[in-house]
Amino acid sequence: xxxxxxxxxxxxxxxxxxxxxxxxxxxxxxxxxxxxxxxxxxxxxxxxxxxxxxxxxxxxxxxxxxxxxxxxxxxxxxxxxxxxxxxxxxxxxxxxxxxxxxxxxxxxxxxxxxxxxxxxxxxxxxxxxxxxxxxxxxxxxxxxxxxxxxxxxxxxxxxxxxxxxxxxxxxxxxxxxxxxxxxxxxxxxxxxxxxxxxxxxxxxxxxxxxxxxxxxxxxxxxxxxxxxxxxxxxxxxxxxxxxxxxxxxxxxxxxxxxx
Numbered sequence: 723x724x725x726x727x728x729x730x731x732x733x734x735x736x737x738x739x740x741x742x743x744x745x746x747x748x749x750x751x752x753x754x755x756x757x758x759x760x761x762x763x764x765x766x767x768x769x770x771x772x773x774x775x776x777x778x779x780x781x782x783x784x785x786x787x788x789x790x791x792x793x794x795x796x797x798x799x800x801x802x803x804x805x806x807x808x809x810x811x812x813x814x815x816x817x818x819x820x821x822x823x824x825x826x827x828x829x830x831x832x833x834x835x836x837x838x839x840x841x842x843x844x845x846x847x848x849x850x851x852x853x854x855x856x857x858x859x860x861x862x863x864x865x866x867x868x869x870x871x872x873x874x875x876x877x878x879x880x881x882x883x884x885x886x887x888x889x890x891x892x893x894x895x896x897x898x899x900x901x902x903x904x905x906x907x908x909x910x911x912x913x914x915x916x917x918x919x920x921x922x923x924x925x926x927x928x929x930x931x932x933x934x935x936x937x938x939x940x941x942x943x944x945x946x947x948x949x950x951x952x953x954x955x956x957x958x959x960x961x962x963x964x965x966x967x968x969x970x971x972x973x974x975x976x977x978x979x980x981x
Contacts, residue, residue, distance in 0.1 A: 723814065724814060724817070725737055727814050727818060728818065728821070731818060731822070733755070733821075736751070736753075740762065740763075740767075741762065741767045741770055741771060742948065744758070744762075744771045744774070745770070745771070745774050745947065745948055746948060748771070748774045748775055748778050748779070749774070749778060749946075749948075752779065753775065753779055753782050754779075754781075754782055754783065754825060755782060755783045755784075755785070755821055755824075755825060756771065756772065756775040756782055756783070756784045756785065757785050757787070757817075757821070758771045758772060758784075758785070758786055758787070759786070759787045759788070760786050760787065760788040760807075761788075761789075768786050768787075768788075769939070770939060772784050772786060772804045773939040773940060773942075774947075776804075776831075776940075777836050777940075777942070777943070780831040780832065781828060781830065781831060783805050783821070783824040783825055783828055784804045784805050785804065785805060785806050785807075785808055785820065785821070785824070786804045786806070786807050786808065787808050787809075787810050787812070788807055788808070788809060788810065789809070789810040789811075805824055805829075806820065806824070808820065836941065836942060836943035837938070837941045837942060837943060838889070838890075838942075838943050838946070838950075839889055839935065839942060839943070839946070839947060839950040839951075839954070840886045840889035840890050840950075842934065842935065842938045842941060842942060843882060843885065843886050843889070843931065843934060843935075844886050846934045846937075846938065847879065847882055849934060849937075850878075850882065850930050850931060850933075850934045851875050851878050851879070851882075851930075853930040853933050853934070854875070854878065854926055854927055854930040855871065855874065855875055857926045857929060857930060858874065858923070858926060861922065861926070863918075863919060863922065864919055864922060864923065867913060867914050867915065867919075869913065873913070877902060877903075877905070877906040877909070878927070880902035881900070881902055881903060881906070881927070881961055882931075883902075884898075884900050884902060884903075884957070884961065885931075885954065885957045885958065885961075888953060888957045889950055889953055889954070889957075893949060893953065897956065897957055897960040899964060900960065900961050900964045902961075903960075903961040903962070903964035903965045903968075904964050904965065904967070904968040905968070906965050906968075907920065907964065907965030907966060907967065907968035907969035908968045908969070910923075910965070910969060911968075911969045915969075917966065917969060917970070920962070920965055920966060920969055921962065921966075924958060924959075924961070924962040924965070927958060928954070928955065928958050931954055931958070932951075932954075935947075935951075
């Protein structure tokens with residue numbers, strides 16, 4: 723109904739069903755207006771879409787619909803540079819009037835200087851490691867083995883350096899064998915970790931990396947962010963595979979010798 727009403731007003735409307743498609747469209751097409759739900763469907767998804775639009779099309783009018791008009795939530799979106807937060811339900815006539823008014827009196831903004839995902843991770847390396855450590859400290863299984871901060875996190879700078887390097891090389895390049903990941907697997911076996919604990923550490927690393935990107939949404943270059951996210955997942959999984967190989971290999975060799 724809303725799409726039909728706006729099309730009758732002369733707008734070319736592009737409807738999307740989720741964040742992934744929205745980010746792809748924003749990166750590859752031109753838009754004058756963004757109308758997004760704050761939760762599409764997950765909490766804060768609209769924040770991501772608004773940030774992408776503001777960076778890629780700074781002159782576009784950005785409007786966010788929210789069924790939760792709490793002050794803190796509204797301010798959070800406004801600070802992310804949405805032009806307005808509209809409380810649902812809203813009448814179509816009122817919405818059309820707001821869109822036309824905003825388009826007619828749009829605010830001129832300077833284009834943003836976006837940063838690559840690799841640059842953000844390099845810049846916030848320490849913050850990512852600190853976030854990882856906080857998450858690990860909440861995990862009873864991981865903390866059952868007492869380790870110092872250095873023993874717990876010593877592998878992360880090299881693993882993240884490998885990831886940053888991977889983000890900067892051509893996307894067709896295959897992941898290299900990660901010596902730091904192999905060394906990490908061997909070390910964790912000596913420290914008494916289980917394979918499941920090694921997997922959990924890797925999962926938490928991905929969470930911490932994405933937390934860093936979430937905290938830098940106003941800076942990130944959204945034209946490449948989807949491919950970068952795929953590369954991050956692939957590289958972290960590849961590093962986990964290398965760590966697991968060195969974790970189990972000595973045991974496999976011992977079993978073979980005994981046979």
